[in-house]
Amino acid sequence: MPDNLYPSPIEEARRQAQICNACRYCEGYCAVFPAMHMQRAFSDGDITQLANLCHNCQNCHDACQYTAPHEFALNLPAVLAEVRQDSWEETAVPRALGQAFHRSGTLIAGATVLIMALLFWLARHLPGEGTGFYAILGHGAMLAIFLPATLLPCLAIALGLRRYWRRVEGGPIRLAHLRAAFGSAARMRNLAGGHGEGCTFETGAGFTHHRRYMHQLVLIGFLLCFAATVTGTILHYIFAIPAPYPVFSLPKLFGVTGGILLCLGCLGMLRAKLAGRAELQARAVRGGEFGFIALLFTVSASGLALYAFGGTAALEGLLALHLGAVLSFFLLTPYSKMAHGFYRLAALVRDAQRSA
Amino acid sequence: MTEPDTDPETRYDIVVVGGGNAALCAAMTAAEAGARVLILEAAPKAYRGGNSRHTRNFRCMHDGPLSVLVDRYDEAEYFDDLMRVTGGKTDEALARMVIRRSQACLPWMEAHGVRFQPSLSGTLSLARTNAFFMGGGKALVNAYYRTAEALGVDVLYEAPVTHLALDGQRITRVDYTHDGRAHSLRPRAVVVASGGFQADLDWLAEAWGPPARNFLIRGTPYNRGTVLRDLLDQGLSQIGDPTQCHAVAIDGRAPKYDGGIVTRLDCVPFSIVVNKDGQRFHDEGEDVWPKRYAIWGRLIAAQPDQVGYVIIDSKAIELFMPSVFPPVEADTLEALARKMDLPAAQLVETVTAFNAACGDTSAFHPTELDGVRTEGLTPPKTNWARPICEPPFYAYSLRTGVTFTYLGLHVDETARCSTASGPVENLWAAGETMAGSILGQGYLAGYGMTIGTVFGRIAGEEAARHAR
Ligand SMILES: Cc1cc2nc3c(=O)[nH]c(=O)nc-3n(C[C@H](O)[C@H](O)[C@H](O)COP(=O)(O)OP(=O)(O)OC[C@H]3O[C@@H](n4cnc5c(N)ncnc54)[C@H](O)[C@@H]3O)c2cc1C
Ligand code: SF4
Ligand code: SF4
Numbered sequence: 001m002p003d004n005l006y007p008s009p010i011e012e013a014r015r016q017a018q019i020c021n022a023c024r025y026c027e028g029y030c031a032v033f034p035a036m037h038m039q040r041a042f043s044d045g046d047i048t049q050l051a052n053l054c055h056n057c058q059n060c061h062d063a064c065q066y067t068a069p070h071e072f073a074l075n076l077p078a079v080l081a082e083v084r085q086d087s088w089e090e091t092a093v094p095r096a097l098g099q100a101f102h103r104s105g106t107l108i109a110g111a112t113v114l115i116m117a118l119l120f121w122l123a124r125h126l127p128g129e130g131t132g133f134y135a136i137l138g139h140g141a142m143l144a145i146f147l148p149a150t151l152l153p154c155l156a157i158a159l160g161l162r163r164y165w166r167r168v169e170g171g172p173i174r175l176a177h178l179r180a181a182f183g184s185a186a187r188m189r190n191l192a193g194g195h196g197e198g199c200t201f202e203t204g205a206g207f208t209h210h211r212r213y214m215h216q217l218v219l220i221g222f223l224l225c226f227a228a229t230v231t232g233t234i235l236h237y238i239f240a241i242p243a244p245y246p247v248f249s250l251p252k253l254f255g256v257t258g259g260i261l262l263c264l265g266c267l268g269m270l271r272a273k274l275a276g277r278a279e280l281q282a283r284a285v286r287g288g289e290f291g292f293i294a295l296l297f298t299v300s301a302s303g304l305a306l307y308a309f310g311g312t313a314a315l316e317g318l319l320a321l322h323l324g325a326v327l328s329f330f331l332l333t334p335y336s337k338m339a340h341g342f343y344r345l346a347a348l349v350r351d352a353q354r355s356a
Numbered sequence: 357m358t359e360p361d362t363d364p365e366t367r368y369d370i371v372v373v374g375g376g377n378a379a380l381c382a383a384m385t386a387a388e389a390g391a392r393v394l395i396l397e398a399a400p401k402a403y404r405g406g407n408s409r410h411t412r413n414f415r416c417m418h419d420g421p422l423s424v425l426v427d428r429y430d431e432a433e434y435f436d437d438l439m440r441v442t443g444g445k446t447d448e449a450l451a452r453m454v455i456r457r458s459q460a461c462l463p464w465m466e467a468h469g470v471r472f473q474p475s476l477s478g479t480l481s482l483a484r485t486n487a488f489f490m491g492g493g494k495a496l497v498n499a500y501y502r503t504a505e506a507l508g509v510d511v512l513y514e515a516p517v518t519h520l521a522l523d524g525q526r527i528t529r530v531d532y533t534h535d536g537r538a539h540s541l542r543p544r545a546v547v548v549a550s551g552g553f554q555a556d557l558d559w560l561a562e563a564w565g566p567p568a569r570n571f572l573i574r575g576t577p578y579n580r581g582t583v584l585r586d587l588l589d590q591g592l593s594q595i596g597d598p599t600q601c602h603a604v605a606i607d608g609r610a611p612k613y614d615g616g617i618v619t620r621l622d623c624v625p626f627s628i629v630v631n632k633d634g635q636r637f638h639d640e641g642e643d644v645w646p647k648r649y650a651i652w653g654r655l656i657a658a659q660p661d662q663v664g665y666v667i668i669d670s671k672a673i674e675l676f677m678p679s680v681f682p683p684v685e686a687d688t689l690e691a692l693a694r695k696m697d698l699p700a701a702q703l704v705e706t707v708t709a710f711n712a713a714c715g716d717t718s719a720f721h722p723t724e725l726d727g728v729r730t731e732g733l734t735p736p737k738t739n740w741a742r743p744i745c746e747p748p749f750y751a752y753s754l755r756t757g758v759t760f761t762y763l764g765l766h767v768d769e770t771a772r773c774s775t776a777s778g779p780v781e782n783l784w785a786a787g788e789t790m791a792g793s794i795l796g797q798g799y800l801a802g803y804g805m806t807i808g809t810v811f812g813r814i815a816g817e818e819a820a821r822h823a824r
Contacts, residue, residue: 019680062491063492
């Protein structure tokens with residue numbers, strides 16, 4: 001596994017931020033620079049916050065007159081990626097899991113296969129009830145597994161964010177801060193590259209929207225899948241209509257479109273990541289990031305397969321695969337790339353406080 | 357256009373010497389007019405773009421709001437600003453032409469890939485007059501290279517031109533080296549856009565004497581004036597005084613070349629500046645930006661070892677744009693002097709005398725000429741004079757940082773070069789290498805890129821017309 005590029009990312013980021021602060025040429029690209037330019041000296045918390053505002057678009061790197069071989073050796077995307085990554089790992093609850101899974105795609109894959117196998121075993125050995133899915137894994141059993149698997153990661157994320165908030169010295173949160181943060185995230189304003197033409201992440205030269213759009217696909221796909229689950233739960237509990245649902249039902253419509261978007265988005269992100277320059281990213285976690293994308297792809301692809309082949313003999317196997325992937329996705333959320341969304345939102349909220 | 361030429365020496369209609377802003381503007385314009393263009397850039401790709409890669413904005417006339425520029429900035433006001441900084445040493449006709457054409461440059465630049473951003477924090481005074489490049493000059497240069505390549509312009513990096521053969525009133529051959537070998541081309545027309553000679557310390561020393569070897573060069577190490585000297589030696593008309601250069605005081609720890617914008621220090625007005633003997637030598641509160649900004653380069657150059665030391669106290673540390681290196685800091689002046697290798701007793705004496713000469717400081721105003729001055733001190737400090745007494749104390753060393761030189765090729769309004777016997781038929785010049793034709797001395801922030809853009813486009817157009 002490759003090490004960090006910088007022995008002490010925060011120190012190195014501080015050095016680079018001082019250079020940027022004397023230059024300011026990149027001010028228009030993203031939220032990092034206006035936040036940076038309000039200060040003369042940077043605490044560890046300031047640097048951590050700046051790092052979480054950065055989304056590694058690399059526009060500043062390609063515009064920088066001080067990148068290597070220049071002796072100032074600016075590489076803001078990489079050093080901020082390493083600070084950011086460290087901040088997620090260090091604030092993760094528990095920390096050890098953060099350090100393990102962020103860095104290792106193999107561990108992610110291992111955990112996922114293990115969980116899939118466990119579900120396979122459960123499906124075999126727990127008595128089914130009802131029809132369709134529930135004939136294989138009873139609703140009660142599903143609940144017993146998934147309720148804690150949702151709540152525990154949520155709790156871990158909340159505790160992690162609290163640690164983050166302390167570190168960046170965040171203040172009391174107002175509605176306006178939230179509105180600004182969610183507005184910015186929804187439009188992926190910062191991913192537009194300042195001039196609205198995207199970034200140089202994949203090309204190193206021209207600007208494209210590809211990464212921005214692919215990320216948007218993943219996000220929308222994910223939210224649609226989430227909506228499928230929520231509507232399913234409502235149908236089940238409030239209207240007492242248990243799964244499986246027909247094609248023209250909310251859970252299916254949401255689920256199928258969401259699944260397709262998520263699949264495409266994951267493939268797009270994978271392609272972007274492969275095309276991108278490793279030396280401008282947090283290279284120590286590339287494996288973990290590829291592992292995470294693969295996991296997300298497995299979640300969506302197996303979900304779609306379940307829709308398509310749920311009526312066949314493959315049901316049991318597919319169900320174990322899909323539920324296993326979903327379960328491991330949930331459990332790993334606080335310790336994988338998935339956590340970035342929460343930290344990024346927190347950073348945007350913090351930034352809204354700064355500019356207020 | 358003629359049939360595609362297979363003879364490699366005449367494959368190109370136009371050779372552009374240099375790879376900065378002026379060269380790229382010329383190359384794109386000529387390619388759009390249908391010419392086959394080759395750029396010969398001395399620098400490797402990572403350092404392409406000369407001094408242009410260090411720039412942040414260009415000064416642009418506008419009759420009303422234009423892109424990121426607010427309000428208006430008309431020809432008369434622009435020209436007045438120019439006359440003030442050059443003390444009247446300006447070619448009025450060329451200067452006005454550049455000003456008038458700058459307005460159309462902005463949309464042209466956007467169409468060729470440049471993106472603008474609102475003026476940077478800390479540069480509010482330029483918001484109306486100067487359009488800032490998003491990402492700075494390297495982003496501009498990158499955009500131009502992309503556009504030029506899409507237009508079919510070929511680019512050779514690490515291909516310094518060594519000689520342009522002048523035969524009568526024609527350039528007949530372009531000699532350059534590449535891959536360790538000498539090559540020649542015979543294009544129909546040549547555009548010279550290879551900047552000034554400031555990176556050639558020997559040449560600077562010829563003009564300035566040995567002290568020039570202690571100067572730092574703020575921009576590219578590749579602008580060595582090779583082609584400029586080659587052409588002047590062959591009798592091309594020259595303009596400008598070789599001792600004239602734009603030089604400012606920058607952080608003494610800056611790299612020898614290419615330190616760029618971040619090495620500038622804006623704290624002189626809030627400081628006292630001493631030489632290596634611990635003595636003050638000039639009014640630190642003199643005049644206003646931008647003239648004051650440029651004057652300290654020369655003042656430092658005249659001090660022993662071409663070095664100065666700027667001393668401030670904790671009151672002043674927040675008043676100026678932060679710079680790339682942290683200041684040297686100490687709790688007493690003696691300790692500061694030791695860290696800076698200055699004679700401690702003398703520094704204390706200088707500061708004590710200065711402090712004693714400070715009067716009422718209640719009118720102190722960091723962004724205006726506040727008239728807060730010393731009494732009975734030589735040299736005086738005529739603005740922002742507050743005692744240096746609140747520890748910690750801070751110091752920066754200062755050295756002369758050369759931005760560019762003024763000696764250049766004389767051109768007319770069509771960017772064409774000439775000799776004593778008249779115009780050279782197929783040679784045009786643009787950018788820094790001919791800027792002396794317009795500015796005799798002094799400098800107005802953002803005007804360099806304006807000259808390069810306007811004259812680059814003209815040179816490209818004229819060369820393409822000739823090559824047709
Ligand atoms: C730190 C700094 C900041 C500046 N900021 C601004 C600003 O904000 N706005 C502004 O208007 N001006 C600014 N200037 C001035 C500005 O850089 C110049 O006016 C402008 O860039 C000149 O453009 P040019 O194309 O003539 O020269 P350059 O951009 O210097 O290009 C010259 C090119 O010629 C090449 N070359 C040199 N010799 C040879 C050879 N023998 N063969 C082949 N190629 C050769 C060089 O490699 C280079 O590519 C700044 C200058 C510096 C140093
Ligand atoms: S990344 Fe480079 S060009 Fe951009 S602000 Fe920092 S130092 Fe300046
Ligand atoms: S990589 Fe992109 S988001 Fe990060 S600091 Fe640079 S410009 Fe901003």
